[in-house]
Amino acid sequence: QSVLTQPPSVSAAPGQKVTISCSGSTSNIGNDYVSWYQQLPGTAPKLLIYDDNKRPSGIPDRFSGSKSGTSATLGITGLQTGDEADYYCGTWDSSLSAVAFGGGTKLTVL
Amino acid sequence: QVQLVQSGSELKKPGASVKVSCKASGYSFTTYAMNWVRQAPGQGLEWMGWINTNTGNPTYVQGFTGRFVFSLDTSVNTAYLQISSLKAEDTAVYYCARAWGPTDYFDYWGQGTLVTVSS
Numbered sequence: 001q002s003v004l005t006q007p008p009s010v011s012a013a014p015g016q017k018v019t020i021s022c023s024g025s026t027s028n029i030g031n032d033y034v035s036w037y038q039q040l041p042g043t044a045p046k047l048l049i050y051d052d053n054k055r056p057s058g059i060p061d062r063f064s065g066s067k068s069g070t071s072a073t074l075g076i077t078g079l080q081t082g083d084e085a086d087y088y089c090g091t092w093d094s095s096l097s098a099v100a101f102g103g104g105t106k107l108t109v110l
Numbered sequence: 111q112v113q114l115v116q117s118g119s120e121l122k123k124p125g126a127s128v129k130v131s132c133k134a135s136g137y138s139f140t141t142y143a144m145n146w147v148r149q150a151p152g153q154g155l156e157w158m159g160w161i162n163t164n165t166g167n168p169t170y171v172q173g174f175t176g177r178f179v180f181s182l183d184t185s186v187n188t189a190y191l192q193i194s195s196l197k198a199e200d201t202a203v204y205y206c207a208r209a210w211g212p213t214d215y216f217d218y219w220g221q222g223t224l225v226t227v228s229s
Contacts, residue, residue, distance in 0.1 A: 002154070035215035037155075044205055044222050045147075045155065050215040088155055092213040098171050099145070099157040099213070 003028055004089055006102035012079055013110050020074040020105045022089030028100055032092040034072040036065055039086040039104075048087070049074060079109050112136040114206050114220035121226045127194040130223045132206030139187040140164045143212055146180060146191050147205040149222075158204075160212050161189060169212065196227045 005023040012018040022034065036049040047056050049065035052072065064075040072089055089102040117131040132144065146158040159170040161180040168180040179192040189206055203224050207216035 032213065033215070037216070044219040045207075045216075046219065047215060047217050050217070056217065090155075090215070101155040101157065104154040 002103045003093055003096065003100050004091070004102035006087075006089060006105045008103070009106045009108065011108040011110055014079055014081060016079050017075065017077045018079060018107065019076075020087050020089075020107070022072045022074070022102050024070050024072075024091065024093075024100075026070060027095040028070075028091050028093040029067065029072055030070040031094055034065065034067055034089055034091045036063075036072075036074045037088045037090065039088065041085070045088065076107070081109050083107060084109050112208070112218045114208060114218055116204075116206060116220040116223045119224040119226070121228065122196050123229055124196055124198060124227055126196050126227075127192060128196060128225055130191045130193075130204050130206075130225065132189045132191075132220050134187045134189070134208070137208075140184060142208045142210060143214075144180075144182075144189040145207045145209055145212075145216060147207055147216075147219075148174075148202045149205065150199075150202045153202075158191075160209070163189070193225070196225075198227050200225060201227050 033051045037045040038048045039045045052067040053065040062077045086104045088104050093100040113135045115133045140163045143160050145160040148156045158174045161168045177194050181190045203222040205222045206220040208218045
């Protein structure tokens with residue numbers, strides 16, 4: 001059972017917008033930066049967002065991150081079928097002295 | 111460009127050992143920490159711990175102590191994960207992932223190594 005809670009699945013139509021939430025506590029999200037990872041089927045995770053809201057080079061601005069208190073949100077606009085993947089949030093948990101990942105959210109683009 | 115290339119899939123019997131390699135290129139190997147992440151079949155990501163590539167000092171998360179060993183060969187820019195006394199529940203994909211420090215995000219990942227433990 002992860003200390004970061006994500007919805008198991010979300011879905012939306014092509015071209016639409018979707019948000020994925022990641023809920024934690026003061027010992028993790030409330031105390032450190034959040035990162036987001038995209039895992040396409042059968043591939044390794046890929047960094048999507050770091051330091052709450054920064055995008056690595058090459059990540060389109062359709063992907064955005066935000067944080068408020070002990071919750072973080074990944075937003076994806078202009079959904080494409082190629083965005084179908086599992087998405088994970090991650091951060092440092094000071095109580096566990098460990099990196100924590102959310103359970104993952106499967107995005108389906110209908 | 112930064113690359114982390116892992117060794118190929120392994121099929122092992124219970125009780126055996128396995129050593130997974132992660133060869134880094136495109137950056138100064140000892141500047142970044144190397145992390146290990148496990149993903150069991152159909153499950154999420156689980157951080158196993160990290161190794162300081164400067165000092166060789168490993169840190170293991172609870173649940174990955176005893177049978178799991180992180181090591182380095184800095185002469186060939188390679189990190190290793192060794193698992194001994196393998197059990198069926200060790201069946202998973204193991205990823206190496208680079209980070210600036212132990213509390214930082216993972217900016218590059220290896221392609222993953224599937225370890226299957228079956229009699």
